[in-house]
Structures are given as structure tokens and as C-alpha cells.
Amino acid sequence: MGKRQGIKVLISVIGLDGHSTGAEIVCRILMDAGMEVVYLGIYQTPEMIVQAAIQEDVDVIGISSHASNYDQIVELLNLLKKNNLDDICVICGGTIPKHHMQKLKKEGVSEIFPPQTTSESIVNFILQTQKTAAGG
């Protein structure tokens, strides 16, 4: 599979969490920054997200979380590893308490953006990691 020029990001909400506003705002931010965005919407299981990530051949997966269902994010990470997709960078955003942030990062989430994060910091983080990935 030939690598694209631009960065392709999958944004999804996981489980039964219905809070979609944050995810939709982030989609717009990334598109405005010139990235290609695939938005899966709500009610996505870890399996569905991995399926879509394979089909769409994305570089980054962004999970918006407002419903303390962090175990499903860990499931997603494990499923990515199982499918040899751990080169995909996983980031999260939302109302995630600090102790869960630490746990999720230990499990392999690259970065977590709490509420009121600036657009710039999300975009810069993705650009930075993808540059490193492309260089490495």
C-alpha cells in the first residue's frame, strides 16, 4: 500500500457514550489543518473502530470520551496490537480524570487532551508524531 502525502485521522466515540459535540469540533479543527478525517460517529465498538482503521488505512485514531468507559479504550489498544497495527497513533480527548490519563498512557495512548485544550496543541501533536513516524 503506497503511503499518502497527507495525514489521515479516524475520529470516533466509543461504546454507548452519546456525547458527540467534542468529536465533531475536533473533526473540523483537523480538517481546517489540512488533514483527512474519517468520522465514525457514536456507538462504535473497539472491533468496529479497528475494522474502519484497517479499511481506511489511517495514521491516527482519536477517541472522544465523556462516559468513563475507559476499559473499552484499553480493549481498542489491545485489538490494534493483535492486528499488528500498533504503529497507529491513538489519542484521546474529553472528560478523563487524571489518574485514568496516567493509566491510559501506560497502556499505549500517545496523548490525552482534556477539555478546553487548544486546537493548536492537538494539531501540533499530530504533526509532530507523524513527522517522526515518517522519518523513522
Place this chain on the structure above:
Amino acid sequence: MKRETDYGHPIKPVYTPNDIENFDYDRDLGDPGSYPYTRGYHPDGYRSRIWTQRMTAGLGPSRQTNEVLKRYREMGQRGGMLVICDRTNAMPIDPDHPIGRREAGILGWPGASLLEFEELMDGIPLTGQSITLLGSCPMSSIRLAYIVALAEKRGVNLNEVHGSVTEYPFCNIFGQTDAQPLDLNLKLWLDSSEYIVRNKIRMRSGILSQHFQESGGGNAQALAVEMAMLGELCSLLVNERGLDFDDVALLPYELVSVGSRFFEEIAKIRALRRMWAKMAKEKFKAKKEKSCQLLIAVHTSGRTMTYQQPLNNIARCAIQTLAGAVAGCTAIDNACLDNAHAEPSPLAARMSLNTQHIVADETGVTDVVDPLAGSYFVEYLTNKVEEEAYKILKKIENLGGMTAAVQKGYIQDMLKESAQEKHREVERGDRLIVGVNELVISPEEDFQLPIQEVKAGDSEAIARRMEEWKKTRNMPLIQEKMAQLYSDAKKEDRFNLMPSIIEAVKAYATAGEIIGVIRKARGLSYDPLETIDCPFDLE
């Protein structure tokens, strides 16, 4: 920093009589207790009745929420209780659903059966305080059935129970997502509403602008959407269900989201009272004064509660609570200082209830009704937000009303655009938020909050309990009730399903089962997530 209203109207440094030139006291305000009720419904305001001081509960197993409700009472909850349902129940699917079992009891109460409601209400009387259960629309008729069934079991006169357990059919598009199509939600809402009105039950139905506004909508938009929903839903009850408007008018209640823009929030609530009074009188030809008085409760805004420096949220909550009190609302529940982190901890809940009591007992706000009336600025703001709302309402009506505007995507696009703009305003520094884009400190310096949460094991335990309990039920009886429900649900939409839902609930059929059977009768999959099959023989 922008000096504009929340909806983008410029604000001047000073307001004078020129800004309310055609002001007519009797026409525009009237005394408290007089049409158009801009100043409120009671001549004595809070002297005759203080607002209901309540706090949202709902987390983990039903018995745990029951304990929290009892503790809230000790912590100063007065006049009513408020429980929010969990993510499974919002859909609704049962906690033992393969997908539901990971999230049972998360973000709310897993109210999937009458058993759960009995445990929730154990030792708590059904009367003497308002019973409010919030969640999503499709549960409306089932929650109403819980009330009917438990009142019967306890030998309580149903007409002495008051509160609200049903909710409007549009919340699905405002972030309060369920898994049901709009036409089904609308049907279930009309059924429960008609049942309430015909049986003269003192239960209100939430027709709420709160979800819209908490998802990023502006003040004028929120008023317009609220009026569009009220206009359309009341019309349906009058025209399609053949009810008298003066009976229907006792049904709706509105939960307004109140943020920190103090004067604008007060203006919004005053404008809403006036707009509803006019709609009731002019559009619906209300014969009774009571029909012109929309019950308005306040939820202080969760979206204004910051993740950064969460103790700042106590100050925000106090300002918002004061705004709700000055505006003269019927009930207040507060977003908590830990709103952007987790569910309310006991500390956060206590702070919220204390805030309400501080505002009620220490500031003097309860002494005088509508204290800001006659302020050039507040009257100008009240007129302005009403004027802007009418412009948007007109657009919605030109599209064919609320349902049509939703189907055309107009409401969703308006909301998305507004949410984006609010985000951009903060990014540009047009709006300042302390701790976010002003006076920022490092995360290391920040206050560490105690966190209240449900663990994965708790969800699994709720699921297992339901699985085991389901096997102990009288299955032939449930089978019989479900067959009846199925055959009724196949009839025309105007055939009211409440009686057969009540029968199914009394037989301890669950929410997932009841909605599943109704879905099947309408040609949909039994399980909205298409994971499990229908366990009943229906044909």
C-alpha cells in the same frame, strides 16, 4: 475581549430610557402573577414557595443511588429528587445486553425494570416531593409505568404523585442520544403525554432547551427551539390526540441551562415566560390563566464547568444559581465543581446544595420578586433576546415546524455552527475563561479532586444480577403481556400503548424487552444494536 451577548449582539457601555422607548409596563411586564407573566407567576414570589433545591443523583446499582438520595436529603435537598439514567437505559438496552454490560450504572441509574425502580425508591415516599427521572425519550412511557405500578403497589393515590418522568422526543439530536428513530420517540412521547393528561396525573413532561444549549447552542436559539418544540408538541396533542389545550398546558416543563453571563441569563428566562404566555393565549386560545404559565426549572451549566482549576467552578455555580434565583425559577439543580472530571462526588454534591442554600438564605434574593425589572439594561436584553428568538422561530416555522426542521438538518446545522463558534471565540481570546485562557497554571500546581466513579466490575455485577433475576420471573405471564403489547403496537400510531406497557412493566418485563417488542411490531430489529435476538414468541 468581546462585548457582545452570547448570541453576538453588541453591548453598549450604558443603557437609558431611550433603549426601551416603547416600554409599556402592563403590556410588556405586568405585576408578578399577571399576564404576560414576564415577572413570574406568584405575587409573593419565593415568599410563598422557595424553589426546589435538588441535586442530580444516579450512579452504580439502584440501591447505591437510593442511599445517595437519602444522603442528599440530609445534605439539604428540598422539594424534590432528581435521578438521571445510565447509558444503557438511555438507549434503552438492558444492563445484561452484551454491549450494555460494560456500561451499566455508568453516568446514571440503570433503571431497566420495575425492580430497579422499587430499589431506587426503597424507603422514599412517592408523595410530598417532586419525583423527577431524567434520561432520554424512549424510556418516557416505561418510567411513567413505573410510577403507576409502584403507586398501585404501595396503595398511594396516583394523583397525589407529582414530578416529571417523561421527556421530549428531540433530545436525541442534542447529545442525549438514544438508539430509537424520531417517529418512534414521537409516538411514545405522545402516548405517555396523552395518558398523563387524560388521567389527570400531576406529572410534567420535560420539553427542554437545556440539552440544546449544553451542546453549544446560544440563548436566542435556545428560546426559539424551545418555543418551536412547545408549539409543535402541544399542537399534536390538541389536534391528533383530541385533547383540550388548557389540559395540555399543564404538561410541559422547561429546564433552562443557565451560564455565567448573569444579566443575559435572567433576560432569557423572563423572555421565555412572556413568549409562552403569548403563544398560549394567541396561538392556542388558552382559556385559563394557568395555561399561560410555563413551569421553568434551572440547570446551572455543565459546559461552563472547567477541567482546569476545578475549584473555580464553585464561584461559577454560585453566580449561575443567583441568576436562576433572580429570574424566579421553580427548581434548581447545579452542575458540580467536578463536572468536567467525573460524576458528582459527595464533596461536590454538598458544595452544590450548600451554594443553593447560601443564595436562598444569605443574599436576600428571596425577599423581592423579579428585582431587576425596570432596569434599562435588563429590559433591553429581555426584548432583544425575544426579538432574535422570534426571527429564528420564524425560520423554523417556515421550514414546516420543529420535526421538519430536524429532518432537513436545519436545527443540527445551527447547533453545530454555534458550538464551533463558541470554541473559536475562546481560542481567539474573544471570551475569557479563568484557568483556561487567562490566569492559567500548570497541571502540577492544580488542585487534585476526589473522584467518584463506577468501576468495570460494578457494571458487570449489575449485568449479572439482572441476568439471574430475569430467570426468576413469571415467564408465561411476561410472554402473554408481550404478545398483547406486540399486537397493540401493530395498530395505528394513535392507538395508545400505555395500558399494555403498564401491564408489561407490572409483570417485570424490562425496558430492553418492551422497546424491543414495540420495535419489532414496527418492522425494526428487536435490538437497536442488532446484537441479540427477540426471546419472545410474538406471532
